[in-house]
Amino acid sequence: MTTRTRGRPRNADADRAILEATRDLLLADGYEQLTIQAIAELAGVAKQTVYRRWPSKARIVADAVLGGYLSTGFEGRADAASSTPGMGSSREPDDLRAWLHAAAIQLSDATNVTIVRALAAAAAESEEDATRLYSAFTEPGRRQLLALLRAGVERGDLRADADLEAAADAIQGAVLYTALARRPPQVEHLDSLADVLFAGLEAR
Template identity: 60%
Template sequence: MEQVQEQGASQGRSPGRGRGRPRNAEADLAILDATRDLLVADGYDALTMQAIADRAGVARQTVYRRWPSKSRLVADMMLSGNLAVGFEAPTDVAGTDPAIDAVRAWLHAAARQVTDASQVAVIRALASVAAENDDDGRLYATFTAPARAHLLALLRAGVEQGGIRRGADLDAAADAMIGAVLFTALTRTPSRPGSLDALADVLVEGLAAR
């Protein structure tokens, strides 16, 4: 693989530009993409700066100049939107209680996806990186944003249909459901269908219109 060339190398740097080398967007993107691919394939523990450099086609020092540690690099890759927990949207939800059936369908779809090896590797990496970087929860918020947006849409639909009361704390319900799914991946404990249904019952009972 050809190495991605950095702009403004020391020999060719124009006078007056100042000290140091300017960032090269092409190299940055190659490094972030390599980090994502290797993380999904091999997991966080096996990820090394040398392997990232090799895959990106840059020198290892190029990676270290931009990111001082593996955890900071993985954190920036996740914050860039390069990865997300893409829970599938359940479709054609049917049942006697549309609100609770929609919640159940979402939970089951999400639980199925986090049993995928690549998703498990990424979620476990997220826990390690978040613990090593003081990001005030931004990693989790960015990483789960697509899934959370879809889930909130389902809950708002439940409000419009009358099954969920207006004024209910939908954000808290979404956080509880996403947390339950992430816990499944982190503990290597597949969620039992019965436990997911029970969680849906408890949540919707608390949100239900009176």
């Protein structure tokens, strides 16, 4: 009843082929070199078929990056959320360290760095989508982080009145900064960060 399905139905394979082609080209050449023309060609699809489904390059990339075809963030794949390493550890700073170590490992993979860069470029282009894009991208990791910190509060390790959002911003920001600036993430610094934040949040 919602929308009458008249005429020839859209080919669902096309969506997948387009997103897959987008991913491949993105990893090969980067966001700027990516063209809708090339996506259509690689996907074996007419250009119009792409335009019929997405309004802009930024949106295609957003779906390709966030839609499960790619690792969805520097914090881990969406489907890996439940198996975050360190969750449930008895000591808080170990959990934080483990999370940051996992992030560091992901960022040592060039593929993931490319994805982060593509996302930044897409967000820079599309004024109104930037917030949506970043929040979608960082959401899974953020949920993990906050869960982890809240567990610390409940255990009594961390202050009850701590601003966990601010801490999460600092952590994810530091990781994002590292990725964008293409500085190889240094585990010692991340450990120090975990320690400082833990100390700052610690219950007295």
